[in-house]
Amino acid sequence: MKWIRRSSGIAAAAGLALTLAACSGGAEGAGGDSQDGTGDVSGQIAVAWWGGEARSAKTNAVIDLFTAQNDGVKVDGQATADFSKYFDKLNVQAASQSLPCAVQLQGRQVNDYTKNDLLMPLDPMIESGAIDVSDIPKSVLDNGRGTDGKLYFLPYGAAYDAVGINTTLADEAGVGLPEEGYDWDDYMSYLTEAQESLPEGVRAIDSNGGRPNFFIGWTLANGKSLFNDEGKLGFTEQDLTEYWNMWETVRKAGVTMPAARTAEEPTGPDQGFFATGEVMSDTIPGNALTPATETLEGQGEGQEMTTIPFPSGPAGSGNALYPSGFAIPVSCDNVPTAAAFIDFFTNDLEAGKAFAADNGAPTNTKVLEALIADDSLTPTKKHELELYKQIVESDPQAIVFPPGYQATFESSFKRAYEDVSFGKSTVEDAVKQFFSEANSSLGT
Numbered sequence: 379m380k381w382i383r384r385s386s387g388i389a390a391a392a393g394l395a396l397t398l399a400a401c402s403g404g405a406e407g408a409g410g411d412s413q414d415g416t417g418d419v420s421g422q423i424a425v426a427w428w429g430g431e432a433r434s435a436k437t438n439a440v441i442d443l444f445t446a447q448n449d450g451v452k453v454d455g456q457a458t459a460d461f462s463k464y465f466d467k468l469n470v471q472a473a474s475q476s477l478p479c480a481v482q483l484q485g486r487q488v489n490d491y492t493k494n495d496l497l498m499p500l501d502p503m504i505e506s507g508a509i510d511v512s513d514i515p516k517s518v519l520d521n522g523r524g525t526d527g528k529l530y531f532l533p534y535g536a537a538y539d540a541v542g543i544n545t546t547l548a549d550e551a552g553v554g555l556p557e558e559g560y561d562w563d564d565y566m567s568y569l570t571e572a573q574e575s576l577p578e579g580v581r582a583i584d585s586n587g588g589r590p591n592f593f594i595g596w597t598l599a600n601g602k603s604l605f606n607d608e609g610k611l612g613f614t615e616q617d618l619t620e621y622w623n624m625w626e627t628v629r630k631a632g633v634t635m636p637a638a639r640t641a642e643e644p645t646g647p648d649q650g651f652f653a654t655g656e657v658m659s660d661t662i663p664g665n666a667l668t669p670a671t672e673t674l675e676g677q678g679e680g681q682e683m684t685t686i687p688f689p690s691g692p693a694g695s696g697n698a699l700y701p702s703g704f705a706i707p708v709s710c711d712n713v714p715t716a717a718a719f720i721d722f723f724t725n726d727l728e729a730g731k732a733f734a735a736d737n738g739a740p741t742n743t744k745v746l747e748a749l750i751a752d753d754s755l756t757p758t759k760k761h762e763l764e765l766y767k768q769i770v771e772s773d774p775q776a777i778v779f780p781p782g783y784q785a786t787f788e789s790s791f792k793r794a795y796e797d798v799s800f801g802k803s804t805v806e807d808a809v810k811q812f813f814s815e816a817n818s819s820l821g822t
Contacts, residue, residue: 413498415508415717423715424454424478425704428464429737433457439732444722451715454478472496477707479716483531484702485521486779491705492524493781498706498713499528508717510725513742520776521701525609533701534724535738538769539591540664540685540697541565544674547658547681551575555686562596562689562696566628572658573633582633583659584651585640587625588795590788591661592688594698596621598775599691609780609821615809622795622805629799637799648673655681661688664765665738668758685765687772695772702737735759739766786819 427437434457441453456478458464465487471477472491483491491497500522503509509532511519522531541556548554551572556564569582576582586592597604603612628634635643635651643650647666651657653673662670667685674681688696704720706713723729730745731752739762740746749755750763794812797803803811 413502413713414506415500415503415714416506417714419448419715419718420450421712421715422452422454423480423710423712423719424456425480425719426456426458426464426468426478427482428458428461430459433736434459436733436736440723440729443726443729443732444719447722448715448718453719472707475709477709479706479710479712480704480719481707482702483705484700485777486700486784488522488530488705489525489779489781490784492526492530496707496709497524497530498708498710499530500532500706500717501529503717504529508714509721513725513744515741515743515770517773517776518699518701518741518770521699521778522703523776523778525778525780531703531705532720532724533703533741534720535703535733535735536699536701536741536766536770537738538664538697538699538766538774539595539661539688540667540765541688542652542660542662542667542670542683542685544652544655544658544681544683546679546683547576547580547655548572550577551658555684556689560689561691562599562624565689566624569628569633569659570631573631576658580655581635581651581657583628583635584643584657585625585629585634585637585799586661587622587629587799588792589661590791593618593621593791595661595688595696596691598698599689599693599696601691601693605780605820609782610817611813611820615813618809618812619805622798622809625795626798626805637796640799641796652683655679664769665735665762667762668756671758684761687765687769695769695774697769697772697774698777699769699774700738700777701741703741735763739763780821782819782822787816790815 425441429437437457438455441455445451445453458467468477468481477496500509504511514533518533518536519529522529522533524530543555545555552575553568553572556568573582594604597613602617606612635657647653647662648669650660652660652662653670655674655677662685664685667683671683674683690696704723706716706720710716725742727745727748730740730742730748735749740749746763746767750760790812794808798805798808
């Protein structure tokens with residue numbers, strides 16, 4: 379399986395924790411003969427996830443529905459508000475073989491755990507019928523696979539990157555929305571044309587050459603491999619040079635935010651320059667349209683925004699999916715109940731309504747359609763889900779991150795381009811530096 383593809387860094391201590399876990403050996407789990415997920419759904423399991431109060435309230439609502447349907451089952455919910463701290467905690471638990479029976483993961487972290495044999499393959503549970511994947515599109519499900527091709531987490535919510543457009547600014551600049559099927563050359567021309575008519579102090583886009591999200595979209599659209607079979611970089615130095623020169627052209631033309639401003643930008647899609655109306659367009663998570671819209675409305679300028687798919691190219695869609703889901707550690711002592719829980723969380727219609735697409739669009743198509751049809755859904759949330767549906771219909775390529783991706787790729791990529799944009803390095807030298815740093819750690 380080709381390794382392709384995104385995110386924020388996880389503490390360096392994670393590697394040490396996972397190494398310790400590997401040295402201690404994976405526990406088979408008290409499930410014994412029930413490694414296929416069959417058996418009595420009973421007893422207690424612990425479930426871990428990240429997210430603030432609103433997500434925790436919704437997750438607990440799903441837990442209540444699950445326990446109500448399974449007499450005698452108890453679920454110990456373990457929520458961590460901060461994304462990075464969640465993984466710090468998870469890695470400590472991994473080192474002591476005390477991971478909860480259901481742990482929330484994304485594709486960008488999963489192979490840091492599979493390489494140390496910490497997670498159970500879910501394929502036997504699918505074959506036995508303990509977990510149902512019949513209503514999850516294959517292109518979505520495959521994002522839960524490891525580098526060995528086995529499924530290690532069941533995606534329940536799919537995030538995706540989108541191109542945000544401030545439609546008020548775009549209309550005032552006379553450019554409207556890019557035409558359907560637009561490519562990267564079209565997008566750069568669109569931004570350049572818009573800049574000529576934007577209000578003073580507003581830029582067409584942020585200085586985004588160092589954003590892995592956009593680069594991943596560019597590689598997919600242009601048929602480039604992000605990683606090779608060994609988990610090292612699959613694209614060439616010439617490819618990255620071409621990409622960064624594309625961004626340098628628009629940056630030097632004044633189309634992007636100055637590099638110094640970008641370096642000071644507040645984090646979070648609801649706090650960045652796009653949300654505050656300081657740039658006309660940017661990449662944002664598809665499920666961030668709602669909070670970003672609320673921020674923009676709070677500016678009092680009467681502006682509106684929307685999201686559209688990433689630019690396409692010779693290889694088709696540039697959009698990738700970044701699902702979240704639950705995995706079952708090999709140390710789990712109650713596999714049947716853990717399997718029943720993650721199946722319920724992902725596939726039950728009432729559970730889907732209770733969770734309300736809080737962490738990406740529902741991967742189960744029946745749950746997705748039910749939410750889209752819900753009249754109480756806000757217009758922005760409905761658009762988020764409909765755009766996800768449109769992206770899935772284009773059969774996006776599944777993403778499998780190699781071990782070391784999150785700790786290595788993103789920080790090196792951002793730092794290398796910042797050196798270029800601040801005039802500290804040439805594009806060619808920055809490319810060489812990035813290749814050296816990334817290939818030294820990826821896939822190991």
